[in-house]
Amino acid sequence: MRSAAPQEGFLKGNADLNIAQALNLCGQPDSYERQESTWLLEHILGVDGVVLKFRLEQDLTDIQEQAYLAGLARIEQGEPLAYVIGSQPFWTLDLKVTPDTLVPRPDTEILVETVLKLPLAANANIVDLGTGTGAIALALASERPQWQVTATDIYPPTLEVAKENAIRHGLVDVQFACGTWFEALNPQKFDLIVSNPPYIDPEDVHMQKLKSEPERALIADHQGLADIETIIVEGKTWLKSNGWIVLEHGYDQGQKVREIFNQQGFSQIQTIQDYGGNDRVSLGQY
DSSP states (O other): OOOOOOOHHHHTTOSOOBHHHHHTTSSOTTSHHHHHHHHHHHHHHTOOHHHHHTTTTOBOOHHHHHHHHHHHHHHHTTOOHHHHHTEEEETTEEEEOOTTSOOOOGGGHHHHHHHHTSOOOTTOEEEEESOTTTHHHHHHHHHOTTSEEEEEESOHHHHHHHHHHHHHTTOTTOEEEESSGGGGSOSOOEEEEEEOOOOBOTTOGGGGGGTTSOGGGTBOHHHHTHHHHHHHHHHGGGEEEEEEEEEEOOTTOHHHHHHHHHHTTOEEEEEEEOTTSOEEEEEEEO
């Protein structure tokens, strides 16, 4: 739960707010709210955390103060910090995000780590289905420049953000295609299919906390498993011999996803846990 809203007096524009006072507006010193306000202020001032600590007595300009207080107000209303500042770190990349994209989560880096450990060819052909910001595809392309990487998304504005992120990081060989899952692709065979698809049950109580993010990137029918099952079932025909499918899923879906892999004739099936010890990524070889 968030701490109390920023103090009303400052929201009305008190003059000469310094950095220390600005940080004290939200949360206790070691709280997540304080950390968010620190990141917001770093973004507005264009400095890192170390520099910020040495400038605590520095006054904010009127423009900086207004931007900071406006950002705090948006966060207090439930908007993700990434939308407020327009970017989110993922892997070694700083990715542009917009309300058209899901905010990349640290737990998705588990999928990237898992893929990089697989025995894939040096020139592997891979596809990231439902790429969003391009997080998974671009992280993999940055680590394996010789791989042939394709990224798809159903929503053109989202795909444009992914393309911008590829250009920003010089990953110009990544290919992009717009469409629903495999319908976006020309006929070909892949060594690897990866995806962080929608996997939240529409009735899940946690959806309220995610109301600011695009619902199409979060919710799936059949208790959140519909898109996962589609990718596994249809993905078989898109894989080379001994190809892999690696998917992110909900913390309570590991067993069900493994069952789908097993029913479809996959081997080497396993589930990897995230940083919090929850089932998060499952994979299988066909």
